Amino acid sequence: MKTLDTLDWVCIAIYFLILIGIAVWVIRKKQNNTEDYFLAGRNVGWFVVGASIFASNIGSEHVVGLAGAGAGDKLPMLIYEIHAWVVLMLGWVFLPFYARSGVFTMPEFLEKRFDARSRWILSVFSIIAYVLTKISVTIYAGGIVVSALLGIDFWTGAIATVVLTGVYTILGGMRAVVYTEALQAVILVVGAAALTFIGLDHVGGWSEIKQTVTPEYLNMWRSASDPDFPWPSLVITSTIVGIWYWCTDQYIVQRALTAKNIKEGRRGTIFGALLKLLPVFLFLVPGIIALTLKMKGELHWDSPDEAFPVLMSNLLPSGLRGLVAAGLLAALMSSLASVFNSCSTLFTVDIYKKLRPNTPEKKLVRTGQIATVITVIIGIIWIPIMANISGVLYEYLQKVQTYISPPIAAVFLLGIFYKRINSQGAFVTLIAGFVVGALRLIMELGKSSLDPDGFFFKMADMNFLTFGAWFFLFCVIIAIVTSLLTKAPSAEKVKNLTFGTVTEEEKANNKNSYSTIDIIVSLAIVAVVIGIMIFFNGK
Template identity: 80%
Template sequence: MLDSLDWVTISIYFAILLGIAVWVILKKKDNTEDYFLAGRNVGWFVVGASIFASNIGSEHVVGLAGTGASNKLPMLIYEIHAWIVLLLGWVFLPFYARAGVFTMPEFLEKRFDARARWILSVFSIVAYVLTKISVTIYAGGVVVSALLGIDFWTGAIATVVLTGIYTVLGGMRAVVYTETLQAIILVLGAAALTVIGLDRVGGWESMRETVSPEYLNMWRSATDPDFPWPWLIISSTIVGIWYWCTDQYIVQRALTAKNIKEGRRGTIFGALLKLMPVFLFLIPGVIALTLKMRGELHWDNPDEAFPVLMSNLLPSGLRGLVAAGLLAALMSSLASVFNSCSTLFTVDIYKKLRPGTPEKKLVRTGQIATAIVVVIGIIWIPIMANISGVLYEYLQSVQSYIAPPIAAVFLLGIFMKRVNAQGAFVTLIVGFLGGALRISLELAKDHLEPGSWLYTLGAVNYLIFAAWFFLFCIVVLVGVSLMTPAPEPEKIANLTYATITREEKERNKASYNWKDIVVSVGILVIVIGIMIWFNGK
């Protein structure tokens, strides 16, 4: 439990956070570019820190430590996707910037047609409720109840309300600047816990001996029922491309940058930061398991590993800092998804239905949309508990059903100029119905006849399902496109690799230098090193 010094630390942190939020709210303008994209005037450091803080919510802290504490180390592959974050800056961002878009559905309208925009807008909001809002609120409840000793629902709802207030009032500018502080606090706090934890268990080798070297192997055999390695690599890459390169929640941070150069450097910095969760959150989970095996620590659910470890190992004051970091992680994730939801609803749905709406009213509409989405997310939490035992695995499994059609449409939309609007429309519709069918069958598989095709579809490993589902979406997209007329020239001009003008290529080349290339290559080398390190030998 927290003591007086811990509460002083938490109070100072929240006072600074409140100061930043008030400063931003006083500076903000009542127009959509300022409210949803922070006036497109953010530097690379803030962009990178915001990408990291948006991604590392309390569901990551709690869920990834739970993964480390529950023999699910192969899930680590989702955390070493820093190389995919680089794809956002080097491959996708120039196309988004050239199109001058606020949202990802808006890009699909420019590349395909209004139908693709409508489908992705509605589906993205539903996906945020299923994967981000409910998971973050649930994890926040676990963290707050473990730290403060209060009821789960009280803790979850109190944090949601607090975050909702500054997100609604301050918009995207409040989100990115508060996230920068939150990223710094979280990294410092979790790093302290990892170092102290490793010291407590007697170092890496001692920990390895207790849990056994095989436990620290992220590579299982190709026939493993839970994590067959070929399917793990394929499916995690599909989910990674969707999440890091096409999802409004992350891409919106890169779009706030002053220009492509700052945006790309922000993604490179974000990729560098993304390498840290392996050591900051997963390793504490393994430390917690080691101490439990030695009889020095107790917890019932793997998702409790991080808060219990923190409460027992850290000294007074520092414990408060880490608690503040955990609350910061929760708030930054919630703030990001709240703002992304309000952006999607306001820009892609409301503004399309009422094109003449004044800017001030659009901002107000976004604020109301945020509040509604929060309520729906809270309602979904009890249902979510039925899908998967470990929080992090739930998150990845649901994302594996959502990602394939979106990743297919964006990837082929940029790399294949023959892909057209009809192909994109059919793929998104069929893909989303397929994902919904899989979730429904997974929830109902206990009531289905074993051996039937419906049971097989609901019970097949989610990694295998996602890989075949992605291939199916590509076949549908290419097949329908080839059977229907080619896209109009204005739909592909400067929006596919084959149609970039010489002038645009030169402009893009001028937006980076050798330092950007060297750091990017260095990140790739670290990723490969981590993959080799966690091989159980």
């Protein structure tokens, strides 16, 4: 690892001064009500929405973990990064229903479609899931990046970044988050693109990579009997996780809800989908380049998760190295800022406001700020536990998400596509799903103490992708059977919130919210996704 020089530090300083300037400008604007603090006043344009969706998704766990997947023979994990087509589903399928309902949060939507029980379950579970996965994983990955780049202690780097991010999120709210994310997305893309091009040139081009690591290594499609990544299970489970993450999770959907109208929101998701095609080239390919250089004896790292920072520090020239370092710090801060704001929104709107409905707007904003402070503190406390994670970080993240997503994805999909699903079906599915997901996680952790011939060992030992596919089917069956055995939902509960119940006026409004260009760009994005799937087939 080469240390940063004076020019690098100058670039980092300029970047942070611009970031502080944007945050101060935003903080000085009016934020006396919850809509302004949590959804940036619902008047954000498509460019900022799309950039914010991308920047929220691409955190340091992607930079560290996805490059690690490329460097550590985990190429099938690439399928999670070509979910641009799922992002399009958010804009084309889900967003019109969310926008029509006028909700702030995803649990609030479940209450409108089902009842308060579903809202409470999703609110509480989402906050716990954020703290245990998103916040902790991002801080852990950020600690690796910051300590490697700045040559400082892991704890100092991690805590300093968390506190700095927490300050501007607490003061600026959602508006500060989305506008700073727009800048961070640009920095991250420019910096990582430079590393990819310089890396390809240094290694001698793609053909040289292919020859060194062998074509078989570059195949994302393993056989159906592969013990790690059987392709049918990989396709099904990654899609379920994708729908949960991109179309139903507060963390991402909140960005689309900040838009001025459905038209801007949908265009924001199309732009976000376009940007979502970039991680393959910005992070996965550098990981493969780092592996190629290691095999040639030109680079050394101990863990695949170190591939990106080591490649960056050795290949990039002075100044540009500082810019990419700023981009990596931006990625970390962006992800943390997003999840901090989402946690405070869920707590304030879905829990506190429900318990105290007459609370003034100013006090609700203050409550959101306090909730963010508490989230920051819990995130810091969780660092030592996360520091025990070993292996490829990205795979760990997808495993945990596989156990979380099926019940939520099933309830949202069925709730929108099948009007017969009622509140009882949603409630039973969410409860049963969360119990099964938690059991699988506990059994997997304690697998060594289980009877190798017993049912629980087989459950714990089942490939996580195969488990995810069967788990989703189990949730769908529970939702449908429970709903059909109980009373059908009232007309009020489904009007404008499910397919087949949308009024002619709303259909006309939706039709006027997109153009031919929106359709052409969306189809082009789907074509590129198919192209990437064909390209990485090991031939």
